[in-house]
Amino acid sequence: MSVSGEPSFRESVDLMFKRATALMDLGPGLEEKIRVCNSTYTVRFGVRLRGKIETFVGYRSVHSEHMEPVKGGIRYSLGVNQDEVEALAALMTYKCALVETPFGGSKGGLCIDPRKWDEHELEQITRRFAYELIKRDLINPAQNVPAPDMGTGEREMAWIADQYARMNTTDINAKACVTGKPPHAGGIQGRVEATGRGVQYALREFFRYPEDAAKAGLSGDLDGKRVVVQGLGNVGYHAAKFISEEDGAKIIAVIERDGAIVNDAGLDIEDLRQWMNRHDGLIAAYPHGTHLADGAAALELACDILIPAAMEGVIHLGNAANIKAPLIIEAANGPITFGADEILRKKGCVIIPDMYANAGGVTVSYFEWVKNLSHIRFGRMQRRAEEGRSRLLVEELERLSSAQNLGWQLTPDFKKKFLQGSDELALVRSGLDDTMRTAYQAMREIWHGRADVNDLRVAAYIVSISRVAKTYQSKGL
Numbered sequence: 088m089s090v091s092g093e094p095s096f097r098e099s100v101d102l103m104f105k106r107a108t109a110l111m112d113l114g115p116g117l118e119e120k121i122r123v124c125n126s127t128y129t130v131r132f133g134v135r136l137r138g139k140i141e142t143f144v145g146y147r148s149v150h151s152e153h154m155e156p157v158k159g160g161i162r163y164s165l166g167v168n169q170d171e172v173e174a175l176a177a178l179m180t181y182k183c184a185l186v187e188t189p190f191g192g193s194k195g196g197l198c199i200d201p202r203k204w205d206e207h208e209l210e211q212i213t214r215r216f217a218y219e220l221i222k223r224d225l226i227n228p229a230q231n232v233p234a235p236d237m238g239t240g241e242r243e244m245a246w247i248a249d250q251y252a253r254m255n256t257t258d259i260n261a262k263a264c265v266t267g268k269p270p271h272a273g274g275i276q277g278r279v280e281a282t283g284r285g286v287q288y289a290l291r292e293f294f295r296y297p298e299d300a301a302k303a304g305l306s307g308d309l310d311g312k313r314v315v316v317q318g319l320g321n322v323g324y325h326a327a328k329f330i331s332e333e334d335g336a337k338i339i340a341v342i343e344r345d346g347a348i349v350n351d352a353g354l355d356i357e358d359l360r361q362w363m364n365r366h367d368g369l370i371a372a373y374p375h376g377t378h379l380a381d382g383a384a385a386l387e388l389a390c391d392i393l394i395p396a397a398m399e400g401v402i403h404l405g406n407a408a409n410i411k412a413p414l415i416i417e418a419a420n421g422p423i424t425f426g427a428d429e430i431l432r433k434k435g436c437v438i439i440p441d442m443y444a445n446a447g448g449v450t451v452s453y454f455e456w457v458k459n460l461s462h463i464r465f466g467r468m469q470r471r472a473e474e475g476r477s478r479l480l481v482e483e484l485e486r487l488s489s490a491q492n493l494g495w496q497l498t499p500d501f502k503k504k505f506l507q508g509s510d511e512l513a514l515v516r517s518g519l520d521d522t523m524r525t526a527y528q529a530m531r532e533i534w535h536g537r538a539d540v541n542d543l544r545v546a547a548y549i550v551s552i553s554r555v556a557k558t559y560q561s562k563g564l
């Protein structure tokens with residue numbers, strides 16, 4: 088326990104895990120085997136920068152190798168430490184099992200403030216960190232495949248991929264050593280938006296079941312729902328943009344590191360993000376809303392849906408009781424502490440848990456990894472064949488209509504949509520949507536089907552842990 092009376096992040100994840108295993112019959116020893124983190128590698132390396140050697144501390148933690156490769160992002164932040172990467176690696180194991188991506192769980196981190204360094208310096212640091220991990224097979228297409236996380240993105244992944252290729256010149260699958268690469272460097276369409284897109288698909292699926300929405304005292308769909316978003320980084324930005332522009336949700340507040348912007352009529356997320364890009368990532372002076380200096384206070388605003396999309400532990404024992412949102416979707420990893428989770432559940436708040444809600448990223452990473460291993464873009468073989476078949480049907484319908492004088496007219500919009508074969512982006516979105524729906528259904532089956540399960544988090548853990556346990560059992564471990 089820390090001074091705040093809260094367990095550490097890793098302890099919090101373990102406590103949530105144990106809440107689920109208490110309701111399962113895993114057999115002797117298996118609970119512990121699944122729960123513990125297999126290994127954590129710590130590296131301290133030096134890079135000559137600005138005339139002196141700077142020492143950096145990095146980690147790559149492997150939580151479970153029940154399936155390989157293991158998967159999980161690399162985070163750049165000053166908050167990175169061993170406890171954090173181990174908690175995040177554990178969440179990756181459960182997340183991958185829940186959305187059926189065939190990976191074990193891993194996570195990495197570098198203790199660094201990326202804003203302090205320019206692009207060239209960051210490249211040197213990243214390549215050196217990658218070198219340390221690659222030579223120990225902690226980055227490897229068959230064993231351990233990193234991806235972006237907080238503070239990293241396409242650029243860093245491209246450097247890592249290139250570093251791996253330089254060190255493994257004859258590995259034909261080199262590109263599959265990391266996901267989240269830019270499309271021109273072996274990435275896949277739709278990976279950048281994937282986690283936010285997954286949050287949108289998760290919310291849509293939740294609202295497809297009126298009885299689930301009713302548990303949060305809500306009805307209807309996303310249209311008109313009042314939403315507070317914490318963090319307008321890659322995940323929060325895409326989630327907020329998609330649900331407001333495509334589903335009619337109203338983003339009434341956005342919380343960032345320099346406070347919150349509140350606008351009851353709804354914020355234009357694209358406009359706000361453009362503003363941030365022009366103002367060093369700050370929102371305080373944004374003209375189309377009221378600025379609250381105490382950003383955290385905005386977590387407590389009355390709204391329908393709260394989307395914590397920044398980092399762990401933001402809803403804790405100190406503020407949980409004041410949270411008014413009846414529905415929270417954890418777009419970040421671990422935003423609600425174990426104690427806060429208990430308080431919120433007692434209040435009747437419905438929580439769509441992180442391991443499900445933010446699984447869109449790793450799902451599309453899986454598609455990218457498969458694409459890299461198959462060395463061909465999704466849709467390349469089928470797209471025109473699909474279009475050809477649709478065209479045949481349209482032409483035949485039109486021929487019949489005029490031959491029989493039926494006067495049928497296909498609308499130009501229908502024709503355009505129907506004649507379009509699926510490109511890579513369409514296929515990625517369809518695969519992601521299917522994944523999010525299937526995983527939600529697995530969770531809700533447990534949530535509604537078992538009298539001793541009253542929340543989605545425990546349901547998610549039960550689904551994941553059973554799947555991991557099955558893999559261990561069939562391995563004879």
Ligand code: GLU
Pocket residue numbers: 158159160161232233234235236237266420445446448449450452
């Ligand atoms: N860092 C992301 C996560 O926490 C993505 C991981 C991946 O794509 O491997 O899920």
